[in-house]
Amino acid sequence: MDPLDRTGRTDPGALAMTSRSAPDRLLAVLAAFDHTHPALSLTDISRRAGLTLTTAHRLVGALTEWGALERDGSGTYHVGLRLWEVAALAPRGLALRQIALPYLEDLYEATHENVQLAVRDGTEVVYTEWLSGRSAVGVHIRVGARWPLHVTGVGLALLAHGGPELQESYCAGPLASYTAHTLTDPSRLRRVLAEVRRTGVAVSSRQVTDDALSVAAPVRGPGGAVVAAVSVVVPRADAQVPVLAPAVRLAARGISRALGWRPEGRE
Amino acid sequence: MDPLDRTGRTDPGALAMTSRSAPDRLLAVLAAFDHTHPALSLTDISRRAGLTLTTAHRLVGALTEWGALERDGSGTYHVGLRLWEVAALAPRGLALRQIALPYLEDLYEATHENVQLAVRDGTEVVYTEWLSGRSAVGVHIRVGARWPLHVTGVGLALLAHGGPELQESYCAGPLASYTAHTLTDPSRLRRVLAEVRRTGVAVSSRQVTDDALSVAAPVRGPGGAVVAAVSVVVPRADAQVPVLAPAVRLAARGISRALGWRPEGRE
Numbered sequence: 001m002d003p004l005d006r007t008g009r010t011d012p013g014a015l016a017m018t019s020r021s022a023p024d025r026l027l028a029v030l031a032a033f034d035h036t037h038p039a040l041s042l043t044d045i046s047r048r049a050g051l052t053l054t055t056a057h058r059l060v061g062a063l064t065e066w067g068a069l070e071r072d073g074s075g076t077y078h079v080g081l082r083l084w085e086v087a088a089l090a091p092r093g094l095a096l097r098q099i100a101l102p103y104l105e106d107l108y109e110a111t112h113e114n115v116q117l118a119v120r121d122g123t124e125v126v127y128t129e130w131l132s133g134r135s136a137v138g139v140h141i142r143v144g145a146r147w148p149l150h151v152t153g154v155g156l157a158l159l160a161h162g163g164p165e166l167q168e169s170y171c172a173g174p175l176a177s178y179t180a181h182t183l184t185d186p187s188r189l190r191r192v193l194a195e196v197r198r199t200g201v202a203v204s205s206r207q208v209t210d211d212a213l214s215v216a217a218p219v220r221g222p223g224g225a226v227v228a229a230v231s232v233v234v235p236r237a238d239a240q241v242p243v244l245a246p247a248v249r250l251a252a253r254g255i256s257r258a259l260g261w262r263p264e265g266r267e
Numbered sequence: 268m269d270p271l272d273r274t275g276r277t278d279p280g281a282l283a284m285t286s287r288s289a290p291d292r293l294l295a296v297l298a299a300f301d302h303t304h305p306a307l308s309l310t311d312i313s314r315r316a317g318l319t320l321t322t323a324h325r326l327v328g329a330l331t332e333w334g335a336l337e338r339d340g341s342g343t344y345h346v347g348l349r350l351w352e353v354a355a356l357a358p359r360g361l362a363l364r365q366i367a368l369p370y371l372e373d374l375y376e377a378t379h380e381n382v383q384l385a386v387r388d389g390t391e392v393v394y395t396e397w398l399s400g401r402s403a404v405g406v407h408i409r410v411g412a413r414w415p416l417h418v419t420g421v422g423l424a425l426l427a428h429g430g431p432e433l434q435e436s437y438c439a440g441p442l443a444s445y446t447a448h449t450l451t452d453p454s455r456l457r458r459v460l461a462e463v464r465r466t467g468v469a470v471s472s473r474q475v476t477d478d479a480l481s482v483a484a485p486v487r488g489p490g491g492a493v494v495a496a497v498s499v500v501v502p503r504a505d506a507q508v509p510v511l512a513p514a515v516r517l518a519a520r521g522i523s524r525a526l527g528w529r530p531e532g533r534e
Binding site for chain 2: 119
């Protein structure tokens with residue numbers, strides 16, 4: 001299943017007949033690109049953005065001239081380097097990742113397991129970094145992948161520290177199920193979240209696939225608010241949670257300190 | 268000196284009085300953000316983008332609603348997660364970096380030096396990845412940083428394989444100088460480029476600062492064209508070029524293979 005299909009975003013084509021503002025039309029061109037459509041022809045773009053070919057041609061031309069899109073020899077468009085340079089400034093994207101990377105590398109060195117960094121976007125977790133050995137197998141998480149909060153370790157860590165309002169509305173909503181073990185019972189989910197807050201670690205087992213387990217810990221910003229989460233994902237059969245948990249917590253605290261967080265009192 | 272000041276891009280404010288198209292105005296809002304201005308107020312944006320406050324307000328609103336910008340509690344705007352997600356699709360940005368990262372990590376493990384991945388944008392090199400230990404000191408390269416091609420190892424590797432036309436126009440142009448050792452003589456630069464092609468490695472010493480040396484090798488795409496370059500940067504005093512060169516070449520070939528390149532004949 002395609003994670004982006006679960007985001008609830010409106011299908012770009014559905015907007016075709018609506019009158020839209022100039023910014024909306026330009027952003028629709030950018031939104032036509034996603035990880036299943038990283039390369040598009042002008043016709044593809046016009047169809048996916050719900051624009052006439054003439055309008056698409058004009059907007060794609062402006063975006064290409066600026067560098068937000070790049071056109072290859074065969075006339076196919078890709079996302080361009082200039083957009084990537086601007087996006088590298090996103091505090092929750094590459095900027096966070098640059099601060100976190102040395103700690104993620106240390107965590108990878110210490111565990112040699114898949115290592116992830118993620119942030120919350122509404123009711124979803126978005127992976128903003130992932131490290132894996134060249135030979136790593138099993139779990140394949142992509143930078144930019146999205147999942148509902150309750151099915152991953154990083155999601156549980158972010159939900160547990162997202163405040164009572166978020167937790168109540170989230171637990172009240174329908175909880176998507178992927179395996180027989182997915183946490184779909186609201187009261188059980190609430191107990192798990194309380195446990196995450198108590199222990200400082202979120203363990204998510206068999207929630208998306210039957211063979212994966214993740215151990216996650218929250219990353220705090222200068223004011224103490226949880227701004228991200230870090231995790232390792234391992235094959236469930238080999239998982240040594242008591243061994244992994246301290247390493248994950250240490251990495252999360254290291255990133256928090258690098259972001260300016262300072263522990264209070266005797267924590 | 269700020270690398271972005273060397274890009275020759277028009278100062279956004281200078282366009283204030285020009286009539287611009289709707290896409291240009293929206294892109295000017297994005298271009299208002301750079302690494303020295305990652306967080307801007309609405310007034311800052313309007314000034315830097317050369318827009319009236321009313322127009323800036325409307326465009327910033329559309330960009331924020333879409334997720335290209337994010338507004339924090341104090342009313343300051345940052346680049347948003349959604350833009351980062353789209354930009355992650357850029358083949359020469361994060362997409363290349365995700366393929367290259369395991370090889371860059373191996374190179375870092377083998378050398379414990381600063382490791383970089385870079386691509387060419389016109390006559391400049393743009394760093395798209397950089398790994399350094401938490402305690403790494405000395406050379407500070409930022410993801411998104413730009414330099415003229417002739418002053419860095421990656422730049423020489425990209426220029427040497429950029430085709431005769433690029434080389435001729437580049438060597439004919441003024442060659443910026445940063446130290447007494449910067450390659451500013453066109454005929455000497457041509458000889459260096461020929462040597463880079465012959466050996467498969469570019470060595471750049473004391474070109475930007477007096478204490479740094481970089482060793483770089485070209486990364487090839489499926490068709491054999493050079494699409495990126497990888498390098499290590501070390502303090503010049505400790506530099507062991509004969510030791511570093513094979514490791515850098517190996518990493519570059521590993522990335523090339525992962526991109527689909529296959530060596531021909533007995534190369």
